[in-house]
Amino acid sequence: MLELLTQWYRRRFSDPEAIALLVILVAGFCILFFLHGLLAPLxxxxxxxxxxxWPTVRLERIGCSRRLAATLVLVLFVGVVLVMAFVVAPVAWQQGIYLIRDMPGMFNKLADFAATLPRRYPALTDAGIIDAMAENLRARMSVLGDSVVKYSLASLVGLxxxxxxxVLVPLMVFFLLKDKEQMLNAVRRVLPRxxxxxxxxxxxMNQQITNYIRGKVLEMIxxxxxxxxxxxxxxxxYSLLLAVLVGISVLIPYIGAFVVTIPVICVALFQFGAGPEFWSCFAVYLIIQGLDGNLLVPVLFSEAVNLHPLVIIxxxxxxxxxxxxxxxxxxxxxATLIKAVVHAWPDDMALEEK
Structure with a gap:
């Protein structure tokens, strides 16, 4: 057993470049694991x-200096963010307040519908179980209401x-764009030879991350x-609020789409009932989700993320x-980084075979 471990170690860690890569990965993991809270703005x-x-490089190609290009791009980006903050965010926030206010009515309607199930399907449901579930949901609704109030008070402290x-993030973005090469050179001087x-x-990985971030932002929009x-x-x-939630849900593959479908169904059922309008609205929602997964994602990401769904989850x-x-x-x-490291890691046996 010891001989097998020794052979595996010599095969995988005999190359100095492999040791350097391992040191960099471990150091990066430790920094992110212990300091991710402090490094959040960065x-x-x-x-x-x-x-x-990408737009900064395009402006450079038409003759702008790096400083001017970074300034123009950042000003335009901040302007777009401010428009979103003052136009979209207040409407979505107001709709969220209305949704919380209407949740007791939605729950009562759901409880009334559930109470009719034992009479409709006596062999499949039991009145006692339905009552217990309704009481449990009422208790959870009460706790949720208290949590919302506490969170609102705590959010005032976080303002x-x-x-x-x-203030900090735009300044950091400006310097990261303007002094990109100087910062990369400084990092290279710290790394192993x-x-x-x-x-x-x-x-x-740099290309993978670039494509991923741009693709995800475009997919969300x-x-x-x-x-x-x-x-x-x-x-x-609450169409705008639900649309914002659906857009954000694409950040979490598979799980996000499943979770955000629940409030969409609840709101549509409360408003339309289980009639043709509900099924038509739900069908349109499913079509959008299907086009996202089968058309938009392949176009945006192509083969950049070639991972099994189980690995992604x-x-x-x-x-x-x-x-x-x-x-x-x-x-x-x-996950793509781990895959790239595994594929690039040197193997003495493979080298000998070559």
Missing amino acids: LVAIVFAYLLE LTLAIYL NRGLAGQVWVE VVGIATWIGFLIFGLN LSVVIFGGLWGFWGVFFAIPL
């Missing part, structure tokens, strides 16, 4: 810098932190707008448990 800035790098982020393998993995238009056609209540669960939102957001790039 992570946000890095995501935005990846997103804005100062949010204000600081609103034998980093050829790490450089090979970095080149592949397209799916959100298409869902909002579809809900508006049917006059569905496990990545979301594992990295989300480790790093929360950022683990969920970067679950697919991190």
